[in-house]
Amino acid sequence: MFSRLRAYMRDYKQGVQILNEGYAKYSKHGRAWVSPTILCQPTVMLATSHISWFFKQPEDVLSNKVVQASLLEAPYVISDRLFENPLHNDIIRKDLTRNLESLTPGIVEEINVSLDEVWGTDTETWREVKVLETMQKLAVRTASRALVGLPLCRNEVYLKNAIHHAMGMALGGLVCRLLLPGVLKPALGHVAGLPCRYFTWRSYRLLAPQIKQHMEAIENEPSDTSNPEKGSxxxxxxxxxxASLKHPDPRERSPWAITERPPEKQYVERIRDEAATVLQESNGPWTRSAVARLYLADSAIRESMRCSTVGGRGAIHEVMSKEGLTLPDGQFVPQGTYLGLPFIPIHRDEEFYPGPDEFDPERFLEHKPSIAILDPEKDGADRADEKSVSKKQALATTSETFLAFSHGRHACPGRFFAAHVLKLTLAEMLLRYDIQHLPERPVGKYISDFMEPPTKATISVRRRKATISVRRRKATTSSSGLQAEKAEEIVNGNV
Ligand code: HEM
Incomplete structure (x- = not known):
């Protein structure tokens, strides 16, 4: 028991170091190994040569869903129904991603209204702002604009609820898992889940009038137009x-069923130039295809996710087969064992990423930029055949060696939306504000293998006087092939 406690303490303090050591000693040599983790039971980390095999296993052999429900302590903290009927997965995968075009104007407006509030509109003086606060505000506002629309996405009570709900879910799961012995969970687990349930209830109260309105409108629709094209x-x-009204289970039909280093200064200028050029070329407001042409922004964000992966271990699956499972290296693991991948060491492996400790914003660019609009219903490889090759390296494209959104059946379905919003946010920030370059990149700290961002980091920003017009010169394709035509100068005009 004491040795297990010691292992947990070591994981808490040196989780990433343990991962790196195990990766070099075993994973790189075709052997699986056991990694202690304070978050759940000890987990078998697979070898790099096991990755293809791992993602091919069906759900009844290796299940990610069971692990997610167990890590969140679903029955106590949220609800088992969320996992039994994952309505949200289909909505995110299909509706949300397909409708990025019509959602874009609202998202851009929300980014700008939020930036005005957090970064101000003063063009004379620099203002010191907190990085985490800015990103939290922008993330919750833009996501809410896309999910519930106006006016709720600007309702402070609703937004705080959303943040507290997410925190309550993570903390509730943690308290339940770490502090409550199994026998006490049925009695006390619901107490750990109380904050999460409370914020869910408060959100429902605010959402109820809008849900009711939608239900009435849907019920009054003529039957032959039950799913009309919505457009803007x-x-x-x-x-x-x-979707919940159509659900076969009547309970789901109720309205309550919803359940290192800083980049070189020149890159910042180049990402700004790229945004100005793309906007100019698209002759007007942002569109989905214009955002897809932000190649350098795409590559830089993907590189940032590679270098600063939030969770060091990931894609955790539980062995479901009663008879256990034999790994490709011949080792046997019994039913109930957790298997996963060491994300951070894979992202820092010289074999997959030359110069892995360098932050190289151009790493994923090809000579001819050709990232096209992503079709979420197909995998990166299929899409690449249709249009071009570099989509394989696009921000939302997952692979066996780019795992920030995980990979395979349970890869993040929100990644197309997230990639779109992140690129828009970066573009709008740079078009509207000057940002003082920091000599040192503020670093987060790892607790076990989880990255806590530098919560106190600040940057100085000032609203740009000039809005954008771009004088262009004939193709000056840089060595990275960033742009066919390069924005040369940013002067007056209007975005
Ligand atoms: C930069 C932003 C994001 C990152 C880095 C991210 C990352 C991830 C990762 C690593 C997983 C796999 C978790 C696991 O294996 O247990 C995941 C799953 C998931 N993500 Fe995201 N995510 C992001 C944004 C979003 C957004 C915006 C949405 C919703 C609109 C979303 C919805 C989901 C859902 C529903 C799952 C579970 C999928 C399943 O189990 O099949 N994510 N995400």
Whole structure:
């Protein structure tokens, strides 16, 4: 028991170091090994040569769903129904991603209104702002704009609820798992889940009038237009209500069923130039295809996710087969064992990423930039055949060696939306604000293998006087092939 406690303490303090050591000693040599983790039971980390095999295993052999439900302590903290009927997965995968075009104007407006509030509109003086606060505000506002729309996405109570709900879910699961012995969970687990349930209830109260409106509108629709094309009036919330009304289980039909180093200064200028050029070329407001042409921004964000992977271990699956499982290296693991991949060491492996400790914003660019709009219904490789090759390296494309959104059946379905919003946010920040370059990159700290961002980090920003017009010169394709035509100068005009 004491040796297990010692292992947990070591994982808490040196989780990433343990991962790196195990990776070099075993994973790189075709052997699986056991990694202690304070978050759940000890987990078998697979070898790099096992990755293809791992992602091919069916759900009844290796299940990720069971692990997610167990890590969140679903029955106590949220609800088992969320895992039994994952309505949200289909809505995110299909409706949300398909409707990125019609959601874009609202998302851009939300980014700018939020930036005005957090970074101000003063063009004379620099303002010191907190990085984490900015990103939290922008993330929750833009996601809420896309999911529930106006006016709720600007309702402070609703937004705080959303943040507290997410924190309550993570903390509730942690308390339940770490502090409550199995026998006490049925009695006390619901107490650990109380904060999460409370914020869920408060959110429902705020959402109820909108849900009711959508239900009435859907019920009054003529039967032959039960799923009309929405175009610019697309609403994610309406589609969630629509899907829940069709659900075979009557309980789900109720409205309550919803359940290192800083980059070189020149790169910042180049990402700004790229945004200005793309916007100019698209002759107007941002569109989905314009955002898809932000190649350098795409590559730089993907590189940032490679270098600063949030979770060091990932894609955790539980062995479901009663008879256990034999790994490709011949080792046997019994039913109930957790298997996973060491994300951080894979992202820092010289074999997959030459110069792995360098932050290289151009790493994923090819000479001819050709990242096209991603079709979420196909995998990167299929899409690449249709249009071009570099989509394989696009921000939302997962692979066996780019795992920030995981990979395979349970890869993050929100990644197309997240990639779109992240690129838009970066572009709008740079087009509208000057940002003082920091000599040193503020670093986060790892607790076990989880990255806590540098919570106190600040940057100085100032609203740009000039909005954008771009004087262009004939193709000056840089060595990275960043742009066919390069924005040369940013002067007056309007974004
Ligand atoms: C930069 C932002 C994001 C990152 C880095 C990210 C990362 C991930 C990762 C690593 C997983 C796999 C978890 C596991 O294996 O247990 C995941 C799953 C998931 N993500 Fe995301 N995510 C992001 C944004 C989003 C957004 C915006 C949404 C919703 C709109 C979303 C919805 C989901 C869902 C529903 C799953 C579970 C999928 C399943 O089990 O099949 N994510 N995400």
């Amino acid at each position: 009036s697309y609403s994610t919330l309406e589609n969630i209500v629509r």
